Amino acid sequence: MKELLLIGIGAGDPDYITMQALKALRRADVIFLLDKGAAKHKLNALRREICARYLEGHTPRFAEGMQPEREREAADYRASVDELNRDKQAVFEQLIDEQMADGEVAAFMVWGDPSLYDSSIRIIEAIANARSDLSYDVLPGITSLQALTARHRVPLNSIGRAVEITTGRLLAEGWPQGVDSVAVMLDAKDTYRGFVGQDLHIYWGAYVGTADEILIAGPLDDVAERIAVTRLEARERNGWIMDSYLLRKSGTVRN
Ligand SMILES: C[S@@+](CC[C@H](N)C(=O)[O-])C[C@H]1O[C@@H](n2cnc3c(N)ncnc32)[C@H](O)[C@@H]1O
Incomplete structure (x- = not known):
């Protein structure tokens, strides 16, 4: 049998x-990395740094696969993600077949x-269902949203209320029903700007938890343009950006 561990490593x-993640990494014979090209080398550098810093003399080997690219402007978003995941599955299977021996443990260090x-879970589940020589486990990590709310020192939800x-x-289609707090990820288009004038508060963060971290918070009407300019500059400077934000109806900010 081969054993795969999907290990959440936190988002920055x-x-x-976590201690649990470190214990799992210390069991790994091999760590699989996906290379996402020059712009995202920093993310793999962080993975290697965690191993160098915390594995206490345990030295798993690293095996790299090429991360397939998704077509960014595809008309059918769902179809483009399905295609990406099929390509990723082929890369994962190749790593499992060629880079680990029977009886070995391999780890994927999953962002956040x-x-x-x-x-990753969906892909590994599909692979494991199709063969009898593979088991897998999932270990949790600190998400980018937990990192964001901690750095802004705010709760994710207001008292007794739901958060989306x-x-x-999806936010571009309108404010979700029944919630006063909305946490937004994967926004390449400054969608928060469409909500100026609606009495909202925003807590925005880019590269949260890293040396490049930028945080901006305030009434959306006051800070939206500053976020847009900062975001553009940061993306140009670094060649890529990962940012997320919490939007909250202003009347509930202190609740
Ligand atoms: C593919 S998702 C992965 C999320 C990850 N699994 C997690 O638990 O946070 C990538 C999105 O997460 C958010 N993100 C990840 N890391 C971040 C960070 N350090 N700072 C701000 N946003 C981050 C961004 O919205 C980015 O577009």
Whole structure:
């Protein structure tokens, strides 16, 4: 049997890694990394840093696969994600077949937590269902939203109320029903700007937990343009950006 561990490593600061995740990494014979090209080398550098800093003499080997690219402007978003996941599955299967021996343990160091806007669990489940020589486990990590709310020192929800976690693409269709707090990820298009004039408060963060971290918070009407300019500059400077934000109806900010 081969054993796969999907390990959440937290979303930025190497110190977000949990004791449980470290114990799991110390069991790994091999760590699988997906190379996402030059712009995202920093994310793999963080993975290697966690291993160098915390594995206490345990030295698993690293095996790299090429991360397939999704077509960003595809008309059919769902179809483009399905296609990406099929390509990723082929890369994962190749790593499992060629880079680990029977009886070995392999780890994927998943950004943040594997359950949040990440397809690794779905992909590994599909692979494991199709063969009898593979078992897998999932270990939780600190999500980018937990990092964001901690750095802004705010609760995710207001008292007794629901919060919706969504994407920029879905928020563009309108404010979700029945919630006063909305946490937004994967927004490449500054969707918050469409909500200026609606008495909202925003807590925005880019590269949260890393040395490049930027935080801006305030009434949306006051800070939306500053966020847009800062975001653009940061993306140009670094070649890529990962940012997320919490929007809250202003009347409930202190609740
Ligand atoms: C594919 S999702 C992965 C989320 C991850 N599994 C998690 O638990 O946070 C990528 C999105 O997460 C958010 N994100 C991840 N890391 C972040 C960070 N350090 N700072 C701000 N947002 C981050 C961004 O919205 C980015 O577009």
